[in-house]
Amino acid sequence: MSEATEDAAPPNVVHLVAEYWPYARSGGLAEAVRGIATFQARKGAEVVVLMPLYRKVREGWPDLTPVGDPIEVPFGSARASIRLWDANERKPGARVLFIDYPELYDRNGLYGEGGADYLDNHIRFGFFTRAALEVLPTLVEHPVVVHAHDWHTALAPVYLGTVLRDDPWYAGAATVLSVHNAGYPGWFDPEILPRIGLPDEVYHWSRMEHYGRINWLKGGLSYSDYVGTVSPTHAIELRTPAGGFGLHDSFIALGDRLVGILNGLDLDVWNPRKDPVLPATFGPDKLEGKRVCKRDLQERLGLPVREDVPIFGMTARLVKQKGFDLIVGDGLLYRIPEAQFVFVGEGEERYRSALGEAAYRMPDRVAVRFDFTEEREHRLLGGADCLLMPSLYEPCGLTQMRAQRYGALPVVRRVGGLSDTVDDQVTGFVFDEFSSAGLERAIRRALDAFPDREEWEKKMNKAMRRNFGWVRSARRYLEVYRKALARHDDP
Numbered sequence: 001m002s003e004a005t006e007d008a009a010p011p012n013v014v015h016l017v018a019e020y021w022p023y024a025r026s027g028g029l030a031e032a033v034r035g036i037a038t039f040q041a042r043k044g045a046e047v048v049v050l051m052p053l054y055r056k057v058r059e060g061w062p063d064l065t066p067v068g069d070p071i072e073v074p075f076g077s078a079r080a081s082i083r084l085w086d087a088n089e090r091k092p093g094a095r096v097l098f099i100d101y102p103e104l105y106d107r108n109g110l111y112g113e114g115g116a117d118y119l120d121n122h123i124r125f126g127f128f129t130r131a132a133l134e135v136l137p138t139l140v141e142h143p144v145v146v147h148a149h150d151w152h153t154a155l156a157p158v159y160l161g162t163v164l165r166d167d168p169w170y171a172g173a174a175t176v177l178s179v180h181n182a183g184y185p186g187w188f189d190p191e192i193l194p195r196i197g198l199p200d201e202v203y204h205w206s207r208m209e210h211y212g213r214i215n216w217l218k219g220g221l222s223y224s225d226y227v228g229t230v231s232p233t234h235a236i237e238l239r240t241p242a243g244g245f246g247l248h249d250s251f252i253a254l255g256d257r258l259v260g261i262l263n264g265l266d267l268d269v270w271n272p273r274k275d276p277v278l279p280a281t282f283g284p285d286k287l288e289g290k291r292v293c294k295r296d297l298q299e300r301l302g303l304p305v306r307e308d309v310p311i312f313g314m315t316a317r318l319v320k321q322k323g324f325d326l327i328v329g330d331g332l333l334y335r336i337p338e339a340q341f342v343f344v345g346e347g348e349e350r351y352r353s354a355l356g357e358a359a360y361r362m363p364d365r366v367a368v369r370f371d372f373t374e375e376r377e378h379r380l381l382g383g384a385d386c387l388l389m390p391s392l393y394e395p396c397g398l399t400q401m402r403a404q405r406y407g408a409l410p411v412v413r414r415v416g417g418l419s420d421t422v423d424d425q426v427t428g429f430v431f432d433e434f435s436s437a438g439l440e441r442a443i444r445r446a447l448d449a450f451p452d453r454e455e456w457e458k459k460m461n462k463a464m465r466r467n468f469g470w471v472r473s474a475r476r477y478l479e480v481y482r483k484a485l486a487r488h489d490d491p
Helices: 003-007 028-042 055-060 121-139 155-161 216-223 232-237 248-253 288-301 324-328 349-361 374-383 399-405 416-421 436-449 453-464 471-486
Strands: 012-016 047-052 065-075 078-086 095-100 144-149 174-179 213-215 226-229 258-260 311-315 340-344 366-369 386-389 409-413 429-431
Touching: 012 028, 012 121, 028 047, 028 471, 047 121, 065 121, 078 121, 095 121, 121 144, 121 155, 144 155, 144 471, 155 174, 155 216, 174 216, 174 471, 213 216, 216 248, 226 471, 232 258, 232 416, 288 311, 288 340, 288 374, 311 374, 324 349, 324 436, 340 374, 349 366, 374 399, 386 399, 386 436, 399 409, 399 416, 399 453, 409 416, 409 436, 409 453, 429 436, 436 453
Parallel strands: 012 047, 012 144, 047 095, 144 174, 174 226, 226 258, 311 340, 311 386, 340 366, 386 409, 409 429
Antiparallel strands: 065 078, 078 095
16 A cells, blocks of 8 residues: 555545444354444544444443434335434444334344244335435535445445435445345345335346346445455455355456455454453463363363363354354264364254254263353353364354464364465364365364374464454555545545
8 A cells, every 4th residue: 555545534434234243243244344343443534333223222222322303214105204323432433323213123133033034124224224325414524435234235335326326415425335245145026126215227137136036235236336345265256156146247247346355353352361251361472371261161061171182162153154064964073072062153943953962962072052142252262272164155254263363273164264364284274175074074183183282382372373453454445445435526
């Protein structure tokens, strides 16, 4: 980056997102957006985050304060009145605001309940996005970049490129869409277009039409100034039939406007040297505390306390994407008696049942906790020797970065951000084939390496010293923002 670029004032940034840590989280999206928004604000940018006011936010943060008067939002053929609420986060973080419309967001879940999506999610997230755009001129000044995240807010560039394109204020706003998980693109029937206030022109193969349906992510790709995804390798994968989830042609068409920028970690939150959750702190130059954490984890879970047996931990949503079929599909856990396994996560009943059965049959080797908490994740990574991430696909992944910071060497499949962040036989163990056999071979390589404590601790040391902070990635985002703004005339 040139000196002039470094010295120039950053643009104002508005992140539109369905979830944001700590207010609402279902996966890595909430923490990833929190990380980049916080870092940008600390570096002097004016940063605003907008998300829906879910019931869990209202109940968990009762001290929110209202912002201004109610605002009328045009949506389809109707208008609705919203309120804005401020989280009152202390600087130097981003300003976090919530859009309040109880009819759509005062529910038990973020996206659905009982394993089923809400049937009106197109209304819920279409309205949220349109409302967020409506309030923008009252919150920020130009130059401004609207940074949308995943399908939930992918309509932001679509609205800006259609119903708002003739408004001078919006014409000057640049758009960046981050694709965190293209496996969930937002499929809906074309009949919804009038309901969400979009013109018929978007129902075209080059815009939002996709095999006779509306694909929100495709629409976002076609109208955005720039598109980012969350690792360099995943940017390559998205351009292939095997990795593009049916949208590879759209990703290819973006050319150099598709960029892969690796997510980062909050190095203050994920720091074993001062983590208040751990029973003992540790670092690469002081590993005694790691042994205390391992013993504490074994005792809490009722596993035999043994230093000579490695713990393979896994903290993830219990879904196919995370590779649970490889773990429970053909009895892998039953074939590896020389290790202990710990699973923490929430998700599909078929995986809960299989893992629960393994824990029942092998209580001295397998432990499960199906009520995920942040505290359990910290304790697991603090005590585990290895982390399992045998993902079918993984755009970026954060857990493998956290694990390395905590001296738990990842066993991962060579996909997406896992490929970019784990070095085989150096800071972890990497395999290619999506099969139980491929995973088992990688686990056995870890088992073979574990008894040589001197060499194992060298691997731990290298892993723990890796820098997964936001500095380098934030600079890349700033470059993208400026290129996106350059595509617009002054408002």
